[in-house]
Amino acid sequence: MAGKLSKINLNDYKPLREVIFNTLREAIIVGELKPGERLMEVQLAEKMGVSRTPVREAIRMLELEGLVNMLPRKGAHVAELSVKDIMDVLEVRASLDGLATALAANRITEEEIKSLKHVQNQFANYVEKENLQGSIKKDVEFHEIIYRSSRNDKLIQIVNNLREQVQRFRVIYLKDYVSPKELIKEHAEIVDAITSKNASSALAAAEKHIRNQENAIIKSLKTLR
Amino acid sequence: MAGKLSKINLNDYKPLREVIFNTLREAIIVGELKPGERLMEVQLAEKMGVSRTPVREAIRMLELEGLVNMLPRKGAHVAELSVKDIMDVLEVRASLDGLATALAANRITEEEIKSLKHVQNQFANYVEKENLQGSIKKDVEFHEIIYRSSRNDKLIQIVNNLREQVQRFRVIYLKDYVSPKELIKEHAEIVDAITSKNASSALAAAEKHIRNQENAIIKSLKTLR
DNA sequence: ACTGCATATATTATATACAAAATACATTCC
DNA sequence: GGAATGTATTTTGTATATAATATATGCAGT
Numbered sequence: 199m200a201g202k203l204s205k206i207n208l209n210d211y212k213p214l215r216e217v218i219f220n221t222l223r224e225a226i227i228v229g230e231l232k233p234g235e236r237l238m239e240v241q242l243a244e245k246m247g248v249s250r251t252p253v254r255e256a257i258r259m260l261e262l263e264g265l266v267n268m269l270p271r272k273g274a275h276v277a278e279l280s281v282k283d284i285m286d287v288l289e290v291r292a293s294l295d296g297l298a299t300a301l302a303a304n305r306i307t308e309e310e311i312k313s314l315k316h317v318q319n320q321f322a323n324y325v326e327k328e329n330l331q332g333s334i335k336k337d338v339e340f341h342e343i344i345y346r347s348s349r350n351d352k353l354i355q356i357v358n359n360l361r362e363q364v365q366r367f368r369v370i371y372l373k374d375y376v377s378p379k380e381l382i383k384e385h386a387e388i389v390d391a392i393t394s395k396n397a398s399s400a401l402a403a404a405e406k407h408i409r410n411q412e413n414a415i416i417k418s419l420k421t422l423r
Numbered sequence: 424m425a426g427k428l429s430k431i432n433l434n435d436y437k438p439l440r441e442v443i444f445n446t447l448r449e450a451i452i453v454g455e456l457k458p459g460e461r462l463m464e465v466q467l468a469e470k471m472g473v474s475r476t477p478v479r480e481a482i483r484m485l486e487l488e489g490l491v492n493m494l495p496r497k498g499a500h501v502a503e504l505s506v507k508d509i510m511d512v513l514e515v516r517a518s519l520d521g522l523a524t525a526l527a528a529n530r531i532t533e534e535e536i537k538s539l540k541h542v543q544n545q546f547a548n549y550v551e552k553e554n555l556q557g558s559i560k561k562d563v564e565f566h567e568i569i570y571r572s573s574r575n576d577k578l579i580q581i582v583n584n585l586r587e588q589v590q591r592f593r594v595i596y597l598k599d600y601v602s603p604k605e606l607i608k609e610h611a612e613i614v615d616a617i618t619s620k621n622a623s624s625a626l627a628a629a630e631k632h633i634r635n636q637e638n639a640i641i642k643s644l645k646t647l648r
Numbered sequence: 649a650c651t652g653c654a655t656a657t658a659t660t661a662t663a664t665a666c667a668a669a670a671t672a673c674a675t676t677c678c
Numbered sequence: 679g680g681a682a683t684g685t686a687t688t689t690t691g692t693a694t695a696t697a698a699t700a701t702a703t704g705c706a707g708t
Contacts, residue, residue, distance in 0.1 A: 211495055211496070212495070213495050213496075213690090213691065213692090214691080214692075215483070215691090215692095238658095238659070238660095239659080239660075240658090240659080248692075248693085249692055249693040249694070250660095250692095250693080250694090251476075251691080251692055251693065251694090252691080252692065252693095254480065254660090254661095255479065255480060255483045258440070258480045258483045258484055259483050259484070259486075259487050261484075262484050262487045262488060263487060264580075270436055270437070270438050270660085270661090270699095271436075271659080271660055271661075271698080271699055271700065272659085272660080272699090272700070272701095273659070273660065273700095283576075283577070286575045286576055286577040286578065287577050289522070289526070289575055289577075289578065290519070290522065290575065290577050290578050290581065293518055293519065293521075293522040294515070294518065294519070296518075297514070297515070297518040301514070350511045350514055350515065351508075351511055352508070352511040352512050352514075352515050352585075353511065353514065353515050355489075356515065356581060360577075438660095438661070438662095439661080439662075440661090440662095463688090463689070463690090464689075464690070465688090465689075465690095473662080473663085474662055474663040474664070475662095475663080475664090475690095476661080476662055476663065476664090477661080477662065477663095479690090479691095495690085495691090496668085496669055496670065496689085496690060496691075497669090497670070497671095497689085497690080498670095498689065498690065
């Protein structure tokens with residue numbers, strides 16, 4: 199009896215620092231905590247009903263992830279994210295998405311191809327229906343399947359971090375972002391390349407996909423002025 | 424007077440957690456702390472003559488950098504580093520070194536080309552003289568110049584982390600590593616491509632360079648058995 | 649009003665204290 | 679002897695206390 203229950207309870211303990219880390223990270227990514235905003239330990243600790251210790255540890259982790267900057271003895275503040283920063287990120291991401299997609303073309307399983315196509319369809323449907331939340335979610339899923347199919351854990355870890363930064367940039371600068379219909383075609387190209395196990399065209403398609411995002415961002419930035 | 428001195432003193436304050444972080448990181452990379460070894464807070468704190476708090480914070484940072492793993496309520500231990508892990512790292516690094524070198528071909532300055540060639544020569548000299556320490560140091564410098572010339576800070580940050588892991592792997596598995604003379608030729612190819620501003624051949628040369636390292640590692644591993 | 653300085657306040661940095669869980673070890677019971 | 683249980687010890691998790699530094703405030707002197 200109770201085998202399932204006790205198993206779950208034993209494994210899902212999370213130290214406070216992790217809870218706080220995730221909470222703060224999420225808050226930074228969705229823009230609830232704005233760039234430059236100070237993170238004061240007592241204030242955060244009180245708001246969350248804990249002591250300063252786990253808050254400090256969470257901040258140390260955010261610092262290494264690049265979401266906050268620290269000045270010794272002056273405290274932490276939410277990292278700024280310049281256009282140059284995000285261009286750097288996208289430059290790297292184009293390359294790594296290319297790599298991931300090429301690897302996926304070589305290593306993906308039949309089941310994964312099936313679910314990739316499934317998510318591809320769901321994405322297209324949401325875009326047609328102009329369901330933004332849904333389409334974003336499916337877009338993320340789509341790329342996650344590809345990353346997982348690369349069978350390269352280090353690559354997955356890095357790309358996740360890059361995506362996080364792009365997401366954050368969008369929230370800060372492009373609050374009204376909508377996924378354009380061209381994405382459907384680009385996804386189709388990627389799927390075709392993967393399905394036909396053509397690594398080099400998979401690489402090209404994925405790179406192009408990111409480059410187009412980059413251009414879209416540049417264009418949006420120009421219209422903002 | 425004392426202008427220089429006071430300036431240095433003012434800027435040079437480092438929180439204990441940073442000192443400890445660097446100390447532990449170095450110890451892990453050079454293999455002084457071995458994979459799987461437990462990191463106990465009181466023990467480390469006593470050895471370093473500080474309290475547990477900064478030690479804990481340093482461990483949190485190492486955790487995010489991937490050098491230690493944690494089990495909640497059981498403590499931290501030095502991360503294992505499997506052959507699969509390092510193959511993943513090298514797969515990513517091949518791609519990113521390619522990117523960095525291609526970008527460098529487009530963005531490098533004349534001064535940087537000069538110092539690149541200078542370091543290239545120093546490296547070759549050390550290899551000829553079979554000065555291992557010197558050649559390793561110059562090899563690192565050589566690649567650092569290229570990374571810097573890419574003008575992409577995010578890329579630099581990621582590649583540094585990847586290099587760190589490769590270095591650690593070498594220490595763990597290949598204690599008797601020597602830089603082979605083929606590296607001289609590979610470096611020359613890279614320099615040629617960069618100097619002639621040929622981004623695509625720079626990319627190819629850098630990727631090949633890493634792939635060769637990968638093969639050398641695989642070969643070394645086989646002879647170890 | 650403005651500067652220079654003293655002092656108060658706020659904030660981080662480090663150390664210590666206490667609580668909770670994991671581990672090791674002994675003891676009991678079969 | 680071996681499993682089960684209880685207890686002591688170790689170790690981590692969290693909270694709090696103290697020290698050191700940075701920032702803000704107020705006031706004298708001009």
